[in-house]
Amino acid sequence: MSGEQFLRYGGNTPCIEVRCGAEVLIFDAGSGLREAGLSLMSEGVSEFDVFFTHTHYDHIIGLPYFKPIYRCSSAVRFWSGHLHGTMSTAEMINDFMRPPWFPVGPGICQASLDTVDFRPGDTLSPRKDVSIRTMSLVHPGGCVGYRVDWGGRAVALIYDTEHEPGILDPTLLDFIADADLLVYDCTYLESEMAAYRGYGHSTGIHGSRLAMAAGIPRLAMFHHDPSRTDAALAAIEQEVQAFFAGAFAARDHQVIDL
Amino acid sequence: MSGEQFLRYGGNTPCIEVRCGAEVLIFDAGSGLREAGLSLMSEGVSEFDVFFTHTHYDHIIGLPYFKPIYRCSSAVRFWSGHLHGTMSTAEMINDFMRPPWFPVGPGICQASLDTVDFRPGDTLSPRKDVSIRTMSLVHPGGCVGYRVDWGGRAVALIYDTEHEPGILDPTLLDFIADADLLVYDCTYLESEMAAYRGYGHSTGIHGSRLAMAAGIPRLAMFHHDPSRTDAALAAIEQEVQAFFAGAFAARDHQVIDL
Numbered sequence: 192m193s194g195e196q197f198l199r200y201g202g203n204t205p206c207i208e209v210r211c212g213a214e215v216l217i218f219d220a221g222s223g224l225r226e227a228g229l230s231l232m233s234e235g236v237s238e239f240d241v242f243f244t245h246t247h248y249d250h251i252i253g254l255p256y257f258k259p260i261y262r263c264s265s266a267v268r269f270w271s272g273h274l275h276g277t278m279s280t281a282e283m284i285n286d287f288m289r290p291p292w293f294p295v296g297p298g299i300c301q302a303s304l305d306t307v308d309f310r311p312g313d314t315l316s317p318r319k320d321v322s323i324r325t326m327s328l329v330h331p332g333g334c335v336g337y338r339v340d341w342g343g344r345a346v347a348l349i350y351d352t353e354h355e356p357g358i359l360d361p362t363l364l365d366f367i368a369d370a371d372l373l374v375y376d377c378t379y380l381e382s383e384m385a386a387y388r389g390y391g392h393s394t395g396i397h398g399s400r401l402a403m404a405a406g407i408p409r410l411a412m413f414h415h416d417p418s419r420t421d422a423a424l425a426a427i428e429q430e431v432q433a434f435f436a437g438a439f440a441a442r443d444h445q446v447i448d449l
Numbered sequence: 450m451s452g453e454q455f456l457r458y459g460g461n462t463p464c465i466e467v468r469c470g471a472e473v474l475i476f477d478a479g480s481g482l483r484e485a486g487l488s489l490m491s492e493g494v495s496e497f498d499v500f501f502t503h504t505h506y507d508h509i510i511g512l513p514y515f516k517p518i519y520r521c522s523s524a525v526r527f528w529s530g531h532l533h534g535t536m537s538t539a540e541m542i543n544d545f546m547r548p549p550w551f552p553v554g555p556g557i558c559q560a561s562l563d564t565v566d567f568r569p570g571d572t573l574s575p576r577k578d579v580s581i582r583t584m585s586l587v588h589p590g591g592c593v594g595y596r597v598d599w600g601g602r603a604v605a606l607i608y609d610t611e612h613e614p615g616i617l618d619p620t621l622l623d624f625i626a627d628a629d630l631l632v633y634d635c636t637y638l639e640s641e642m643a644a645y646r647g648y649g650h651s652t653g654i655h656g657s658r659l660a661m662a663a664g665i666p667r668l669a670m671f672h673h674d675p676s677r678t679d680a681a682l683a684a685i686e687q688e689v690q691a692f693f694a695g696a697f698a699a700r701d702h703q704v705i706d707l
């Protein structure tokens with residue numbers, strides 16, 4: 192989204208950078224990845240790990256515009272698990288970056304590119320002292336939830352998932368337990384859920400219930416419906432905050448210290 | 450692009466609606482198509498013709514978010530010519546809208562969908578009294594230029610193309626001759642062209658030369674480099690205007706009467 196009604200919360204699609212000390216991890220390659228690449232390069236970062244939750248267009252469209260892949264001085268590793276058994280991470284990237292959708296294939300990339308395939312449920316160790324747990328979420332075609340633990344702090348990234356009304360999934364509760372921050376799919380309002388069963392998304396109220404039950408102090412409402420204006424999002428944020436004071440609507444370029 | 454530095458000119462990717470009286474024609478399915486679909490539906494439009502210049506991601510990413518394709522009350526026709534001989538328009542759409550990039554295929558669309566394949570150079574007659582000429586442009590993987598003639602007025606849409614420095618292509622000059630408006634690829638500055646030879650884009654100064662030589666009073670500078678801020682675009686617009694007073698930088702939601 193673009194335009195003054197969409198300025199406050201921003202219009203980029205999912206891409207979150209998680210920093211563990213000097214280590215930089217990137218979760219999803221939404222349109223925000225273009226700017227993230229430029230800013231990380233100007234900081235001198237040259238080693239990148241990019242984890243895919245899944246590869247619906249909103250989560251991968253930034254990939255060809257991520258400048259570090261074209262620089263011989265960068266090393267980029269791509270991780271994915273949602274296509275386990277059907278397509279490898281390398282096959283997926285080759286199929287995405289090609290004519291007629293993009294002028295060139297990944298062969299043109301001068302960076303050292305590497306891919307890792309995992310199974311949802313695996314625990315990953317991409318960098319020293321960083322542990323990442325993974326789990327399957329409920330989304331058409333699959334989606335992977337990530338939990339990053341480092342230095343006694345934890346963030347749970349639950350990007351695209353659908354809940355059973357009235358049920359707090361015990362596997363998910365265990366997965367996110369005691370994290371410092373829950374980033375959660377808040378695409379819909381409670382009143383909209385019935386009309387969108389099967390679309391694979393959830394609500395801010397359900398995210399709040401999960402955060403409270405799992406002992407998590409803060410909830411970043413994420414994956415906003417793209418048609419919500421700033422006014423609509425502010426109203427939704429207020430309503431969810433009245434239910435759970437730790438909730439807030441995530442914004443483009445927002446930085447959160449844990 | 451999204452954010453306050455990108456507000457004035459907007460951050461949507463290519464999608465232009467051309468109206469010939471009551472007839473609505475759409476050129477490219479960039480991110481602007483999502484909003485265009487909503488606004489056209491609310492106006493009661495139910496018959497859509499969407500023409501592709503080519504299908505690099507920035508020109509097609511809005512397609513799955515174009516609501517009319519999901520409504521049984523709409524009729525949508527897609528036209529393309531840039532893949533002539535390699536892939537039909539129907540094959541292209543089937544390959545674009547599918548897992549793992551989109552949850553569902555075009556089979557889910559309830560609209561009556563139709564596709565037309567043409568050869569660049571063909572003249573198309575999509576609606577009564579509307580004549581559209583086509584020509585091949587210079588862009589990796591091909592791109593089609595369109596010229597829409599209706600009621601004695603004409604607009605030339607030259608989205609993605611590269612020029613030979615110092616040369617005004619006579620075929621292109623003939624194609625755009627005496628149009629009322631030229632929409633032209635102004636991605637780069639003159640000073641950047643040397644570094645981006647072969648990328649398939651052009652400049653505002655070259656577009657101005659073409660407009661002046663072809664007797665066209667107005668030039669919409671189009672296909673801005675996504676990293677330009679409002680300040681950078683305003684500076685570029687001013688520089689090109691000093692060279693050709695009919696030039697202006699195209700903006701999201703801008704309406705131009707011919």
Ligand SMILES: [Zn+2]
Binds near residue numbers: 245247330351
């Ligand atoms: Zn998705």
Ligand SMILES: [Zn+2]
Binds near residue numbers: 247249250
């Ligand atoms: Zn999504």
Ligand SMILES: [Zn+2]
Binds near residue numbers: 503505588609
């Ligand atoms: Zn292109």
Ligand SMILES: [Zn+2]
Binds near residue numbers: 505507508609672
């Ligand atoms: Zn383009």
